[in-house]
Structures are given as structure tokens and as C-alpha cells.
Amino acid sequence: xxxxxxxxxxxxxxxxxxxxxxxxxxxxxxRKEGEWRFLxxxxxxxxxxxxxxxxxxxxxxxxxxxEELTGHRILALDGSGIVIPYDGRVGVDLYCTxxxxxxxxxxxxxxxxxxxxxxxxxRAALGAGAIVMDVIAKDDGRQAYQKIQRIRSLRPDMILLxxxxxxxxxxxxxxxxxxxxxxxxxxxxxxxxxxxxxxxxNKALRPQIKDLMSKDFALDMVDNLRPVLEVENTEPARRAxxxxxxxxxMSHAPGYTKLMKWTDVDIMPTPAGEGMAxxxxxxxxxxxxxxxxxxxxxxxxYSVVDGRFVRSVSANLGMSYSVTNVMxxxxxxxxxxxxxxxxxxxxxxxxxxxxxxxxxxxxxxxxDLIVEHSVAREALRLGLAHHRTIATRLKGIQLERxxxxxxxxxxxxxxxxMMIIDIIAGTGGLLSHAPRRIQSMFILIDxxxxxxxxRMFQDSVFMMPHLGVLxxxxxxxxxxxxxKDCLVRLGTCIAPAGTAEPGKHVMKVRLEMPDGETYExxxxxxxxxxxxxxERHDAKAVITPARGFDLGKGSGHAVERTIMGGxxxxxxxxxxxxIPLPEESSQSREVLLNWFEALDLYPEExxxxxx
Amino acid sequence: xxxxxxRLPIFGEVFVKVGDAVAYDTTVARTExxxxxxxxxxxxxxxxxxxxxxxxxxxxxxxxxxxxxxxxYYTAFFGLMKKRVPSPITGIIEAISEVTxxxxxxxxxxxxxxxxxxxxxxxxxxxxxxxxxETNAAFIQGIFGIGEERHGKIHIAVDSSDEExxxxxxxxxxxxxxxxxxxxxxxxxLKKSVDLGVSCVVVGGVRHDDLxxxxxxxxxxxxxxxxxxxxxxxxxxxxxxxxxxxxxFDLLKSFEGYQASVNGATQIRAGVLRPEIIxxxxxxxxxxxxxxxxxxxxxxxxxxxxxxxxxxxxxxVTFLPIxxxxxxxxxxxRVLDVELDDGxxxxxxxxxxxxxxx
Numbered sequence: 021x022x023x024x025x026x027x028x029x030x031x032x033x034x035x036x037x038x039x040x041x042x043x044x045x046x047x048x049x050x051r052k053e054g055e056w057r058f059l060x061x062x063x064x065x066x067x068x069x070x071x072x073x074x075x076x077x078x079x080x081x082x083x084x085x086x087e088e089l090t091g092h093r094i095l096a097l098d099g100s101g102i103v104i105p106y107d108g109r110v111g112v113d114l115y116c117t118x119x120x121x122x123x124x125x126x127x128x129x130x131x132x133x134x135x136x137x138x139x140x141x142x143r144a145a146l147g148a149g150a151i152v153m154d155v156i157a158k159d160d161g162r163q164a165y166q167k168i169q170r171i172r173s174l175r176p177d178m179i180l181l182x183x184x185x186x187x188x189x190x191x192x193x194x195x196x197x198x199x200x201x202x203x204x205x206x207x208x209x210x211x212x213x214x215x216x217x218x219x220x221x222n223k224a225l226r227p228q229i230k231d232l233m234s235k236d237f238a239l240d241m242v243d244n245l246r247p248v249l250e251v252e253n254t255e256p257a258r259r260a261x262x263x264x265x266x267x268x269x270m271s272h273a274p275g276y277t278k279l280m281k282w283t284d285v286d287i288m289p290t291p292a293g294e295g296m297a298x299x300x301x302x303x304x305x306x307x308x309x310x311x312x313x314x315x316x317x318x319x320x321x322y323s324v325v326d327g328r329f330v331r332s333v334s335a336n337l338g339m340s341y342s343v344t345n346v347m348x349x350x351x352x353x354x355x356x357x358x359x360x361x362x363x364x365x366x367x368x369x370x371x372x373x374x375x376x377x378x379x380x381x382x383x384x385x386x387x388d389l390i391v392e393h394s395v396a397r398e399a400l401r402l403g404l405a406h407h408r409t410i411a412t413r414l415k416g417i418q419l420e421r422x423x424x425x426x427x428x429x430x431x432x433x434x435x436x437x438m439m440i441i442d443i444i445a446g447t448g449g450l451l452s453h454a455p456r457r458i459q460s461m462f463i464l465i466d467x468x469x470x471x472x473x474x475r476m477f478q479d480s481v482f483m484m485p486h487l488g489v490l491x492x493x494x495x496x497x498x499x500x501x502x503x504k505d506c507l508v509r510l511g512t513c514i515a516p517a518g519t520a521e522p523g524k525h526v527m528k529v530r531l532e533m534p535d536g537e538t539y540e541x542x543x544x545x546x547x548x549x550x551x552x553x554x555e556r557h558d559a560k561a562v563i564t565p566a567r568g569f570d571l572g573k574g575s576g577h578a579v580e581r582t583i584m585g586g587x588x589x590x591x592x593x594x595x596x597x598x599i600p601l602p603e604e605s606s607q608s609r610e611v612l613l614n615w616f617e618a619l620d621l622y623p624e625e626x627x628x629x630x631x
Numbered sequence: 632x633x634x635x636x637x638r639l640p641i642f643g644e645v646f647v648k649v650g651d652a653v654a655y656d657t658t659v660a661r662t663e664x665x666x667x668x669x670x671x672x673x674x675x676x677x678x679x680x681x682x683x684x685x686x687x688x689x690x691x692x693x694x695x696x697x698x699x700x701x702x703x704y705y706t707a708f709f710g711l712m713k714k715r716v717p718s719p720i721t722g723i724i725e726a727i728s729e730v731t732x733x734x735x736x737x738x739x740x741x742x743x744x745x746x747x748x749x750x751x752x753x754x755x756x757x758x759x760x761x762x763x764x765e766t767n768a769a770f771i772q773g774i775f776g777i778g779e780e781r782h783g784k785i786h787i788a789v790d791s792s793d794e795e796x797x798x799x800x801x802x803x804x805x806x807x808x809x810x811x812x813x814x815x816x817x818x819x820x821l822k823k824s825v826d827l828g829v830s831c832v833v834v835g836g837v838r839h840d841d842l843x844x845x846x847x848x849x850x851x852x853x854x855x856x857x858x859x860x861x862x863x864x865x866x867x868x869x870x871x872x873x874x875x876x877x878x879x880f881d882l883l884k885s886f887e888g889y890q891a892s893v894n895g896a897t898q899i900r901a902g903v904l905r906p907e908i909i910x911x912x913x914x915x916x917x918x919x920x921x922x923x924x925x926x927x928x929x930x931x932x933x934x935x936x937x938x939x940x941x942x943x944x945x946x947x948v949t950f951l952p953i954x955x956x957x958x959x960x961x962x963x964x965r966v967l968d969v970e971l972d973d974g975x976x977x978x979x980x981x982x983x984x985x986x987x988x989x
Contacts, residue, residue: 164670172667191681194730202668202725202735206641228730336852341899345851366871369839371939373870376853377775377899381938381983382964388939389960455961623961 024114024284025105028494031113033106035094036486037082038290039066039075039119039279041317042380046082047486048090048112049501056497058505061481062086067275068121074275075121076101076282101282114494117283118485120290122273125149125265126208128176130156130196132183136416137221140245141182143410144220144254146331148261149292150178151318156200158192164199171203177269179205179215179237180257181229184222186247193221197232204236209272214238216264220245220257238268249416265289288489291320295331296488297502298322298445301477302329304499307442310468312400313484314448316340316379319403323411323436332407337399339392339450340379343372350398357601358394358466360612361387361630382453386626389455393463396450400467408434438471438597439517439572445507447479458550458588458619461510469597471517472572473563475584476510509555511586515593516569519600520545525566526594531583532560543594546611548618551592553585569596591619633768633909634754637745638761640664647762649754653747655782655892660745660761666738669720674732677705677714681732688734694724702734748780749892749909769886769910771867771879773833776895776906777846777855778863782809783830785910787887789813792880795872796834798823805829809891809908811883815872816864821845824862831863831893833883833908836873856896863895865906873943876935878987886910928986934969938983945987946971 034049034056046062062085067078083094083102093110096103103111127150131138138157145152153174156167179200183193200217207215217237219229226241233239240263242256266286270276280287288296291313298311302324313320319337323330336345347355352365359368368391375381375392383389412433444464451460461476470476483506491498516527524545531539534557541549553559564578565571571579583590595615602608613631616622643662647653674684687705690696696718703716718736726735751766786808788800796812798819806827812820812834818841824832843849846858867879891910898904928934932948950968956978957963964980971977 165667168668168670191731194728195733198726198728198731198733198735199670202670202737204665204668342852344849344853348849348851366838366840370869370871373775373839373850374938374942376850377869377897378937378985379899382962382980383960384938384958384980384983385940386960389962453962455963626959 024493026113028497031106031494031497033092033112034114034116034490034494034497035083035086035102035112036115036483036490037079037117038293038482038485039068039079039117039121040290041068041121041123042066044075044078044082045482045486046079046086047483048086048092048094049497051497055504056500058483058501060086060089061483062089066121068273072274074278075119075273076275076278079117079279079282101278104284114284114490115282116285116486116489116493117279118288118290118293118489119270119276123208124151124291125261125269125289126151126153126177127261128153128156128171128174128179128205130179130181130183130200132158132189132193132196132221133416134158134160136249137182137184137246139410139412139415140252140254141180141220141257143252143330144182144245144257145180145261146333146410147254147295147329148258148265149289149295149331150261151333151335156196158196167199168203171200171205175206175208176215177208178261178264179217180261181217181219182221182245182257184225184244185249186223186244188222190222190225193225194228194232197229201232201236207272209269213268213272216240216268218242218257218260218264220260238264240264250414252414262286262288262292285489285493288485288492290485291331291333293485293488294320294447295322295329296491297484299324299329300488300491300495300499300502301443301445301507302327305443308440309443309445310404310436310441311445312403312448312464314339314396314399314403314446314450316449317342319399321403321407323407325411325435325440330407330411332403332410334403334406337403337406339396339399339448340375342376343379343395344376346395346399346402347372349402354398355391355394356605357608358397358612359390360609360616360627362609363387363391386622387630390622390630392450393454393459396463397467400464404436404468408436411436438469438474439570441470441474443475443477444468444470445477445479447482447484449482451478452480452482456621457508457510457586459621461513461588461591462619462621465513465515465591465593466599469515469599470513471515471570471597473561473579473581473583474513474515476513476586476588477507478510480506480508509584509586511553511588511590512583513591513593514561514563514571514583515595515597516563516565516571517597518565518569518575519596520566520568522546526569526596527566527571527592528564529592530562531590533557534559541592543592545594545596546600547594548615549592550588550619551590553583553590555586557585559583559585559590632765633749633770635749635764635909636757636761637747637764638757639743639745642759643743645756645759645762647753647756649756651753652751653753653764654750655747657747658744659747659764662743663740664743666722666740668725669718669722669736669738671702671716671719671734671736672732673703673716673734676716677703679705679732682729684732685727685729688727690724692724692727695722696724696736697721702736748894750911766909766911767914768912769882771882771908771910773865773867773895773906773908774869775853775855776863776865776897777842777858778831778860778895779856780892780894780896781830781863782890782892783807785809785811785883785887785889785891787811787884792835792875792877796820796832801827801829803827809833809893811880812875813880814874817841818844821862821864825860829862831865831895833865833867833893835866835868835875836871837864837866838872839870842870853897853899855898856894858895863893865893865895865908868943869937876945876987883908886912928967928981928984933987934984935987936969936979936984938979941971941977941979944969944971944977946977949976951981
């Protein structure tokens with residue numbers, strides 16, 4: 021629970037940290053002339069492992085960097101932590117933190133039917149910021165002994181058990197519960213405490229669940245997450261997961277008991293903070309958002325579509341620790357297809373293996389940078405594909421189908437369609453550190469293939485988790501900093517969906533710039549063009565797609581929009597959807613080079629040397 | 632001195648005490664993990680509602696049962712209809728559910744032991760968990776490995792750190808040995824090593840394709856050590872053809888004929904774990920390198936470059952500019968200047984070098 025030491029309107033300084041698995045990042049915020057702004061950042065290695073085994077050391081080191089850069093003392097001289105509140109000379113008024121150190125929150129999830137309650141439980145756990153280690157269900161295709169072996173081999177931080185609607189299935193739900201109990205799962209962080217378990221299933225079974233589980237587990241029972249088949253109510257389960265995370269998991273991680281006393285707000289798993297930030301964007305703009313945290317070990321994808329928030333985590337898709345898993349899952353040929361020059365497959369795979377075993381190295385050469393950007397496209401593509409398996413319509417409900425639907429036999433499972441996404445937002449080292457902003461914008465476009473008119477944002481210096489946790493207690497400050505210092509406006513992508521023969525007309529774009537100047541562009545199939553429109557400037561656009569191409573209003577129908585400018589600009593993408601890349605590698609390289617040159621994506625001379 | 636913590640996964644009994652001398656295979660601690668449970672759907676087998684089951688149970692919670700022994704028996708129609716529920720395993724009845732009609736039988740406990748892994752002396756006992764073993768030894772850390780803990784006699788199979796370890800180098804007399812190659816191990820050499828019972832191969836590099844073929848799957852995330860491939864492989868430099876660091880090669884050569892404990896287990900995540908070669912010996916103590924490492928990089932510090940375009944090059948730090956500098960990729964990063972062994976001075980990101988321990 022948050023206990024603020026000062027009313028928010030009187031606050032002047034806020035400190036937020038993220039205790040990551042390798043680095044602890046501190047961000048220092050200040051209210052100046054009534055406006056909250058980001059001041060400086062500090063970083064230090066996380067100290068969760070031996071020989072330190074106390075995360076507060078890393079936090080103090082990261083905060084000390086802030087002190088050195090600003091001359092503003094924050095830490096108590098006696099080492100007792102952070103001085104709160106600010107007394108006019110030292111300290112801050114609010115301190116909050118997220119954490120993913122030591123592997124974050126790792127959960128096992130169980131439900132009755134794989135595509136119904138187990139799927140809802142999975143979404144609830146993911147939404148709470150967890151890495152889901154496995155989903156157990158009655159119909160998951162495994163024999164009881166296989167499930168038992170699996171549960172015994174996992175060492176989760178917590179279990180979420182669902183199953184049955186209220187007053188619905190009971191004995192099958194109890195069978196799953198008995199199977200879990202018989203497997204005697206052990207908590208990851210030591211053997212000296214009871215494993216937390218959240219029960220969010222058929223409420224009629226609560227007495228039996230209590231009899232079965234309360235002796236050996238730290239049991240919490242909350243409202244059913246599928247009270248009826250037509251409703252998914254993940255919020256009570258998500259809240260319980262957060263509370264148990266603080267009470268049982270964090271309190272057993274090295275140094276966290278101390279850190280919990282320093283903070284004014286409950287410690288939140290890093291992805292939950294990131295998710296809050298994505299929701300903040302959606303809430304503020306009242307639009308559909310697709311976001312990503314492309315990290316070294318994991319890729320988190322977030323969607324907020326018509327107000328429904330869903331997070332997915334691909335635990336083994338990432339740009340350093342997991343880079344070879346991207347290669348394994350995507351296939352080396354899919355990475356190679358984004359490289360516009362000749363490199364042997366074995367050379368690329370060796371480089372990626374070497375990156376994986378030395379994950380902190382960075383690309384020095386342009387060639388290496390382009391290889392990493394190619395991997396990023398595939399990690400993002402796979403991350404979104406995974407997200408779409410989670411962001412699905414509720415199953416088990418009778419679908420109402422119209423006559424028009426009769427001709428369309430397959431009912432698409434996911435509702436995350438690129439045409440309805442208004443905003444794409446990215447965070448993570450590779451995107452934030454891209455030497456040219458257009459690179460991160462183009463990587464996101466190639467990977468996710470936005471359709472229609474899509475605004476694109478990215479995190480400036482990794483502070484989305486910090487602002488996410490801050491937004492839970494002080495939304496105005498969080499948004500002010502978010503808007504002015506965190507969200508970099510990359511620009512807008514205008515991309516009609518459709519396909520055609522090369523050279524065929526795709527769209528006509530008329531842009532009226534803020535200074536009154538107008539641009540008129542005609543684009544043919546396969547072409548791509550970048551128009552400059554600075555950040556915080558808008559242009560009025562009339563875009564007329566050719567027949568067979570759609571910008572959201574149907575084939576050939578023009579749209580009028582206000583277009584957001586950005587550090588990269590307005591990207592007119594007439595490559596159609598899906599983006600066509602020739603099968604033959606020399607042709608594919610030529611096509612890529614044309615695109616790269618059209619956008620001035622990389623230094624031209626160096627790129628020519630590589631080709 | 633090298634310390635190794637030998638710890639059980641759960642609490643158990645420790646058999647050694649401080650001061651005890653231990654060998655590779657001395658049992659340090661032992662415990663039992665509770666047996667696997669077996670779930671028997673007794674009510675369903677008989678065809679009853681769960682709450683009707685109790686009168687037909689022949690065993691109660693806590694009772695021992697043998698495999699095949701009846702746990703429930705049902706007769707009807709004057710004995711004309713009989714249904715038997717035998718126990719699928721030997722164990723103890725742990726639970727009987729009136730909600731589901733399931734009977735849970737817990738199997739016999741599974742013993743787990745931890746051995747000393749290195750010969751040496753017990754310097755600390757971790758009550759109920761294990762012990763710390765200390766030995767005077769040379770310690771070499773690899774960068775990536777596969778395969779479990781083993782030990783064997785060190786044998787240098789090649790003439791130089793730059794030479795490939797081929798099948799011709801692998802001979803029957805190396806059975807049980809730790810075989811040291813140079814820049815790379817070929818697929819044939821790996822297979823022959825397994826066939827001849829070589830304990831471990833230590834080499835500078837390995838081709839990604841060869842490793843995939845050898846272990847039967849592509850490595851996705853580096854969490855290794857559990858592979859059952861009949862050998863432990865330790866790579867000291869990286870993937871591809873990579874000359875073994877001369878210092879590592881010379882050190883291994885100076886201990887040729889010594890017994891070594893090796894472990895290929897690698898975990899490149901939080902709590903990083905790298906493969907290791909521990910060579911216990913009686914020679915004088917070498918100075919620890921901790922002090923040199925703690926002081927960080929200064930002009931003169933010997934480093935190895937660990938990324939293109941100078942991957943594998945060795946040199947000495949000459950300059951550490953404070954300001955960020957732009958490199959070829961156009962990134963602005965902290966860099967350092969290194970004078971390579973061939974006299975060239977190159978600028979590289981600080982993240983792309985590692986300090987060579989002297």
C-alpha cells in the first residue's frame with residue numbers, strides 16, 4: 021500500500037529506480053515552475069548475487085551517481101536509506117521502484133480447460149508482470165504423471181489456480197488442485213517458507229480448496245476470473261498476485277525486506293511498470309496501442325485495444341542472453357533475409373553465439389549493427405505472433421455470426437489487427453540506442469507491418485517502468501515527465517494494406533505542413549519515402565489509396581488525418597502488406613538496399629563498402 | 632586456493648566434518664526427495680460417486696501398499712459383479728479425496744547424493760546442506776561448455792594453441808583423459824573422443840553447426856550442463872575457429888599429466904555460471920588476481936578484444952578517454968585505445984574488451 025509522506029501538490033523531488041537483473045537504474049525527477057521534468061539518470065550493477073546479496077547496495081550506488089551529477093543529497097549519511105521527505109536541503113518527497121532482479125516473478129498457472137480458464141489465468145498472470153513457466157490444464161495433452169513431473173521440476177515463485185465458472189465444474193477443478201498438491205511444488209527462493217498460491221476459480225469450491233491447500237501453501241482466494249464464460253475478470257487475481265509478490269516473494273529475495281521499507285509504493289515487477297506506462301499512453305490519447313519492451317533476455321508485448329489491456333512475455337526472445345534463441349525460433353534464413361550484403365550463414369550464427377556468451381558487448385562496425393537490427397526484426401515479429409496467441413477473443417462463448425460471416429469460415433482468434441492500432445511504442449536497449457532514430461522506427465515497421473496511419477513513439481532513456489509505477493500514485497507527474505522527457509515522437513507511418521504488381525500506383529499523399537507549404541507525393545508499389553516533419557508539429561494530410569489498397573476506410577477510400585511529426589519524420593510506405601521480399605537473395609538484397617537508401621537509414625559510404 | 636561449495640538441493644545429512652580430507656568421489660551429503668505421487672481415480676474405476684467410495688476402501692491414509700495390492704474392492708449382486716482397484720506402485724496412501732474420488736499414493740523416496748568433486752580438505756560445514764571443500768589448485772574458466780562434472784588426466788593433443796583438434800589427434804590411450812586442443816575441435820574429433828571414452832575436450836572454439844549436430848539440437852538459451860552426450864566440452868574463447876589464448880594453453884601444458892576436475896555447466900543469466908577446469912596441485916601458491924581486477928582498467932592493463940572487427944586480438948590499454956566517442960556504427964559509446972601485439976593502436980568500445988588475468 022502506498023503511504024505518501026507529503027501531499028502530491030507539495031512535492032518537489034521524486035526518485036524512482038528499476039532493479040534490473042544486471043543493472044539498477046535510477047531516475048531523478050523535479051518539479052520546476054509547476055512542471056514535472058526528468059533531471060538525471062544514474063546506473064550501477066545490481067547486487068542481488070553473491071558476494072553482495074543485498075539489492076540496496078546497487079540502489080545506493082545508482083542513487084549516488086544521481087547525487088554526484090546534481091549535487092543534491094538523497095541518501096542518509098548513516099546508510100539507513102533514502103531521506104524522505106525533502107526537507108528543503110536534502111532528500112526526495114517520494115521514492116518508488118520496480119524490480120526484475122533474480123529472474124523477476126516466475127509463475128505456474130493452472131486452469132481446467134486449456135483454451136478457457138487456463139488461458140484466462142495465463143492472461144491474468146502475464147498482466148501482473150509474471151513470466152509464466154507453464155500452463156497446466158486438464159486437456160493440455162499430458163498424462164497426469166507428466167504433469168506431476170513437470171510441476172516437481174519447476175520452482176515457481178507463485179501459482180495461480182483457476183477453473184470452473186461460479187457454480188459450474190467442481191470435481192474436475194478439484195482434480196487439478198489435488199494434482200498440484202500431490203506434486204509438492206517448492207518455491208524458487210529457498211525451502212523455508214510456504215509457496216504462495218492464488219485461487220481464482222469456482223467460488224463454490226472455496227471450502228474444499230481451503231481444506232486441501234491451506235496447510236502447505238500460503239493460500240489466497242479471490243473472485244473467479246471467469247465467473248461466467250462470457251466474462252473475464254482478471255483484476256482481483258492480478259491484485260492478489262502483486263500483494264503476494266510483495267509479501268512472500270520479494271521478502272525472501274536478498275535485501276528486499278530493507279528496500280521495501282525505503283519505498284513509499286509497493287515494489288512492482290518491471291514488466292508491470294512497463295505495462296502501466298503503455299496503459300498511460302492509451303488512456304491519455306484514448307487510442308489503441310501496441311507496445312514492446314525489447315530486452316536482452318525477454319520481449320514483452322503489450323496491447324491496449326478498445327480499453328482491454330493484455331501483456332505477453334516471450335521469456336526467451338531477446339537481443340543478448342536470448343539472441344541465439346531468436347535464431348533458433350525464427351530460423352537463420354529469416355534473419356539473413358534482412359541483411360543487404362553477402363555474409364555466410366555460419367559467420368552470422370557464430371557472431372550471434374558469441375554475442376550470447378558475451379552479452380554485454382556492443383556492435384562497433386556497421387556490419388555488426390545491421391546484423392543485430394536484422395535479429396531485432398525477427399524477435400519483434402515472433403514476439404507479436406506470440407502476443408496474438410494470448411490477445412484472443414474469449415473462447416467457450418457462442419459466436420454470433422452474420423450472413424456475411426458465413427462465407428468466411430475461419431473465425432480469427434486474435435483481435436490485434438494492425439489496421440486498428442493507432443500507436444506503436446517501443447522501449448529497450450536496442451531501440452533506444454539505435455544511432456539514428458529512423459532505424460528503430462523502420463525496424464518496428466518491418467517487424468510489425470503497421471497498416472493505415474500509425475503514430476510511432478519510443479522511450480528516450482529507459483524510464484517507462486519507473487513512470488509506470490509512479491503513475492499508480494501520482495498520475496499527473498508521471499504523465500508530465502512521460503510526455504516531455506520520456507516519449508520520443510519518432511513520427512508517423514502511412515501504409516495502405518494490399519498488394520499489386522511492381523510499379524503500380526498505390527497512393528497519393530497531400531500534406532499541408534504547419535508553415536503552409538504543401539507536399540504532394542505519388543507512390544508506386546514497393547516504394548518508400550521519408551518526409552521531414554519535426555517533433556511536436558502536425559501536418560494535415562489527405563491520403564488517397566488506389567483501388568485494392570486500404571487505409572482503414574475500405575479499398576480506394578481516401579482518409580483525412582492530422583499527422584504527427586517526429587525526430588524521424590513521416591514515412592510513406594507503399595510496399596503493401598505483407599511486405600514483399602524476393603525469395604532470391606541477390607534480388608532481396610537489392611530491394612533492401614533501395615529501401616535503406618531511400619530512408620538514409622545507415623551511413624551511405626560505409627554501406628556501399630559492405631555491398 | 633580454490634573453494635567449492637557442495638550443496639544438496641534440499642536439506643539432508645552431511646557426512647563430513649571440518650578438517651576431513653576428501654577425494655573426488657567422497658560422499659559429502661545425502662538426502663531423500665519425496666517419491667513421485669501416483670493418482671488413482673478409484674471412484675471412477677469402480678463406477679461410484681466420490682462420496683460413496685469410503686466403505687469400499689481397503690487402505691486408509693498412512694497405510695503402506697505394495698504394487699498390485701488392492702486399495703479398494705467393490706462387489707454387488709451377491710458377488711457377481713466385482714471391481715478391483717490395485718495400487719500401481721509401492722508406496723504410502725497419502726490422500727483420499729471425497730470430492731474427486733481420487734486416491735493419492737506416494738512412491739518410495741529418491742536418494743540424492745553430493746560428492747566432493749575436487750580432492751581437498753573440508754573447511755566449512757553447511758549444516759544440513761553440504762560443505763565447502765578447499766584445495767590448492769589452478770583454476771581456468773571457459774566461456775561456454777556442455778556436459779556434466781567429470782575428472783581426468785590432462786593431455787595436450789596438439790602442438791600449438793592455433794592447431795585444430797582433429798580425429799587423428801584422438802587416440803585410444805586417452806580414455807578417461809581431459810584432452811586439450813588448440814583453435815577448434817572438428818566434428819569427427821568430438822565423435823571419436825566419445826567413442827574412445829575421453830572424459831573432456833578443452834578447446835579454443837567450436838563451429839555452431841558442429842555443436843548443433845553433436846548435441847542434437849540448436850542451443851537457444853545458454854543453460855547447459857545436463858546434456859547426455861558422453862563427454863564434457865569446454866570452449867575457452869568462443870564460436871568459430873578461435874585460437875586458444877596462449878596463456879590458457881601454456882597453463883594447461885604446464886600441468887600435463889595432472890588430474891583435473893571439469894564441469895561444462897554454463898548459465899549466462901543472472902547468477903552467471905561458466906565452465907571450469909580445476910587442477911589440484913602441490914606447487915607454491917600463485918598470487919590472486921582479485922586485486923588487479925578490482926582496480927579496473929588503467930593504461931597498461933592487458934586486454935583481449937571480444938568483438939568484431941578485432942575479435943581475439945590481444946593488447947595493452949594505452950588511453951581511456953572519459954567522453955563518449957562515435958564508433959563506425961555511429962553509436963556514441965565509452966571507448967579505450969589498445970596497442971595490439973602487432974603494434975597497431977585501435978579504438979574499441981570498453982564493453983568489447985575483457986581484462987586478461989595475469
